[in-house]
Amino acid sequence: xxxxxxxxxxxxxxxxxxxxxxxxxxxxxxxxxxxxxxxxxxxxxxxxxxxxxxxxxxxxxxxxxxxxxxxxxxxxxxxxxxxxxxxxxxxxxxxxxxxxxxxxxxxxxxxxxxxxxxxxxxxxxxxxxxxxxxxxxxxxxxxxxxxxxxxxxxxxxxxxxxxxxxxxxxxxxxxxxxxxxxxxxxxxxxxxxxxxxxxxxxxxxxxxxxxxxxxxxxxxxxxxxxxxxxxxxxxxxxxxxxxxxxxxxxxxxxxxxxxxxxxxxxxxxxxxxxxxxxxxxxxxxxxxxxxxxxxxxxxx
Numbered sequence: 001x002x003x004x005x006x007x008x009x010x011x012x013x014x015x016x017x018x019x020x021x022x023x024x025x026x027x028x029x030x031x032x033x034x035x036x037x038x039x040x041x042x043x044x045x046x047x048x049x050x051x052x053x054x055x056x057x058x059x060x061x062x063x064x065x066x067x068x069x070x071x072x073x074x075x076x077x078x079x080x081x082x083x084x085x086x087x088x089x090x091x092x093x094x095x096x097x098x099x100x101x102x103x104x105x106x107x108x109x110x111x112x113x114x115x116x117x118x119x120x121x122x123x124x125x126x127x128x129x130x131x132x133x134x135x136x137x138x139x140x141x142x143x144x145x146x147x148x149x150x151x152x153x154x155x156x157x158x159x160x161x162x163x164x165x166x167x168x169x170x171x172x173x174x175x176x177x178x179x180x181x182x183x184x185x186x187x188x189x190x191x192x193x194x195x196x197x198x199x200x201x202x203x204x205x206x207x208x209x210x211x212x213x214x215x216x217x218x219x220x221x222x223x224x225x226x227x228x229x230x231x232x233x234x235x236x237x238x239x240x241x242x243x244x245x246x247x248x249x250x251x252x253x254x255x256x257x258x259x260x261x262x263x264x265x266x267x268x269x270x271x272x273x274x275x276x277x278x279x280x281x282x283x284x285x286x287x288x289x290x291x292x293x294x295x296x297x298x299x300x
Contacts, residue, residue: 025073025101031065034096043091043118048218058093063252064278065093068153068183072098075149075179075282080104082148085173087140088155089130091119096126106147108133108140112220138165138295142173150174153183160225162300165293167240174285180242182281186249187227190275202227230274233281242283249276 035058042051058065076082080102086095089107099105106129113119114132123130131141136159150170156163170180192202204223211217228236234244251270270276 027066027070027073027097028062030100031062031069031093031097034093034100035059035062035065037122038091041118041122043116043122045091045113045116045119046218046220047116048216050218053218054091058091061093061252064153064183065097067250067280068094068151068181069097069101071280071282072103072149072151072181073101075181076103083146084149084151085142085147086151086153087135087170088152088158092122092126092128094151094153095128096123099126099128105129106131106142110134110221135159135166136161136300138169138300140169140173144172145175146173147178148175149179149181151181151183153181155184156182157184157224157227158221160223164236164240164291165295165300167236168289168291168293171241171285171288176285176287178285179245180237180283180285182233182237182283184233184279185224185227186274186277186279187229187232188274189277190269191277192227193275230279230281233279234283237281237283239289241285241287241289243286245282245284247279247281249273249279251276251278 035055038051038055038058043054044051045054072084076084081104083104083106084095084098085106085108086098087108089095089109090113092107095105095107107123108131111132111134114130120130133140150173152170156166159166167180174180187202195202203225208219208223211219212221212223230247230249234247237244251266
C-alpha cells in the first residue's frame, strides 16, 4: 500500500512541487516543453485546420498535466522500470512527459485520432508505444498483468456507454498491486449546483450535439455524457477489484489567474473541496472480479 507521506506543495501558480529531494524535478518545465512542441510542429489531429486550437487547449490545461505527472512519479517512487499506460492520451502531454522522465510508457486512444500520421509520428519520435482502441468494444490491446499503472484522465465522462467493462479491462491489464489513476470533472462542482438551483442542466447544450457530428469540427468526442461524484467514482473502483489509496478535489491554477476579486471569490468557495471542479481517485488492484457481464447492444 502506498504511503503518501510527502504531501505536495501547491505553488502560487497552482503547480505541484514535492517536498523531498527524491522528487526534486521541474515537472512544469518537462510538460511545458512537450506542449511547446505543438507550437513548432503542430499536429492538426483531425485535419480540420485547428492546430492553434490544439496548442491553446494544451496550454490551458498545463497545471492539470503537471499535477498528473507529479502524482505518477510519486506513486511509482521514481522507479523508471515501471510500465505505465495512458488511456485517452490525446496529444501526448502526459505520456510523452513521463517518457521524457525515463518511464516505459504506452498510450492508447480512439482509432480516429490514431489515423493521424503526424500524431503517430509524434509518439514515435518520443519512443512511446501508441495504439488504438474503441473502448465501446471494451477490449484493450495488451496482455493481462502488463502494467504497473494505468492513467485514465478526462475520459470516462465522455463515455456514452456503460463504463464498468472498461474498468474491468483496466483491472485485467494491471499487475496485482498495480494502480489505476482516474482524473475527471467533479459532478458536485459549485457551478453545477448553482445551475441546478436555476433549473438548468449541468450538461452541455444541444448545440454540442450538432458540433459533434460536424465534419469540420474537432469535437467528435468532446461531449460529457455522464459526470460522476467522488463517492460514485470510489464505489465503481472498489466494486471492480480495487482498494482506494487516495482521493482529492482540485482546481486548475490557470483558472485562478483572473482579476483579484474573482480570484478571492474562488479561493473562498474552493475552501470547501467538494465545490472544486476536478477530482482524482487513485486505487490499487487487489483482486480480479468475477462478474459475468451480460453485454448487449441495448445495455452497453
